Amino acid sequence: MSALRYAAKDAFKGRTVLITGGGGAIGRAASLAFASAGANVVVNDLPSNSEGAGPAERTVNEIKSRAEAETDAEAGWGSAIAVPGTSFEGQKLVDAAVSRFGRIDVVVTLAGTHAVTPFAQHTMEDFQRVLGTNTFGAVSPILAAWPHFQRQRYGRVVTVTSDTIFGTTSLSSYIFSRGANFVGARALAIEGADHNILVNCVAPVAASALSFDYIKDMEPSVRAQYEAQLTQKFPPEGNLPMILALAHESSTITGETFSLGAYCVSRIVLGFQDGITNARSxxxxxxxxxxxxxxxxxxxxxxxxxxxxxxxxxxxxx
Incomplete structure (x- = not known):
């Protein structure tokens, strides 16, 4: 298995995988990993602001370049197409997948945005923007793919939450959005069970725009040290093994959430403890x-x- 591969070369052969946020740090890594494992990958990200290639096109170009450079004739790379646009355009994304590859098997919703500001300085526009991308932008492609999943009695969904749901400062809109995904995935897992649709949530950690924005006000030398540590310890690829496993046909896990990063996996649970009775006042x-x-x-x-x-x-x- 080459350094790029995080799953066997034919692990996703014949499967079509839609990845939103496919031009970002984790999204690019995931797109490459699925393609190298034989999947046909539909890469979605925002359009370019210039005349050049946008993030989705750059990821697809890299997939094609790596596939062409593969020395193993049996490398088994899948195909890839770029579909620029917002993740809220789920129907367009799924239609593109089905039109090009004939089916949709997996949806991985990695598109995300954030607002790093104290709650008192947030506006409703901040909440609408962040939830629009992180929550509604996750629901949209899943909802569009759902009828296909039901008809073929097969589907895999990996959506995204965050370890910040445990609470931190200056990320309230982001935490609201990721908390919604955490509990929403549980509901979809129950609805999908009878159709072999497995839905799970991951909280990935990687050196990214969010992590760097969150420490941007640190003293420069301290910030540089933190950035170096983040980059070294939390590469985007450190999240891939579990994402791939949850998306695979042999997985039986559904309705669960996992904290990822640095090639580690921990289960996040939603539960309750015994309390009291007869509380009258x-x-x-x-x-x-x-x-x-x-x-x-x-x-x-x-x-x-x-x-x-x-x-x-x-x-x-x-």
């Missing part, structure tokens, strides 16, 4: 606050659906 709440919050290490129950959560909670309250 505000004073009861304050008096028993320690019982509600519980000690460190208190067991977390992880339901697979809202129905399972309600049933478990109901039993604990009887």
């Amino acid at each position: 505000m004073e009861d709440i304050f008096k028993r606050q320690g019982d509600i919050l519980g000690p460190p290490g208190k067991e977390v129950k992880i339901p697979a659906s809202s129905e399972e959560a309600m049933n478990t909670l109901q039993r604990s309250r009887e």
Whole structure:
């Protein structure tokens, strides 16, 4: 397996993969990885602001160049096309995939934007812009691909959240958008189960525009040190193994979320802990606050659906 490949050369042979944000750091790496594993890749990113090639076209050109330079006659690279535009144009993207390759099998939504500013300085326009790309721009191509997935009884979706959902400063609109994807993927996984549509979420980490913007106000020498550490420790490729695994036909994982980066994978869970019963007043709440919050290490129950959560909670309250 060459240094470029993160999956066997024919792992995605015959599959069509749509990648939004395919010209970005992780999107470019993912596009190359899928293509090198035999997939036909539809690369989407914003159009160029000049007369030259845009980010999607540059990624496709790189795929073609690497495929042509491959010395192994059995290299098995797939084809690639660029479809410039916003990720909100999901129907256009899926139509292009089906028109060119005859089918759509995988949607990977890596397009993203952000606003690094304190919440008090945010505007509703900031929220509309960030959620428009990160959340609605993820839903749009998934929604357009869904009927194809249902008809062929096969589909894989990998969408994006962020470790920032645990909370940090100056990224409120970004966190709102990524939090929506985190819980939304769980709902889609349940709806897709009967059609062999698997939906999962990843929180990738890589040296990127967001990470660099977030530290832009640091003292220059300190910022330079952080940037060097980010670039060295968190290459875009460090997220690829799990993204590829979740997109593969042999995967059985659905409704899950994983924190990625630096070639590491950790599960992120949504759960609840046992609390209190018979809380009749505000004073009861304050008096028993320690019982509600519980000690460190208190067991977390992880339901697979809202129905399972309600049933478990109901039993604990009887």
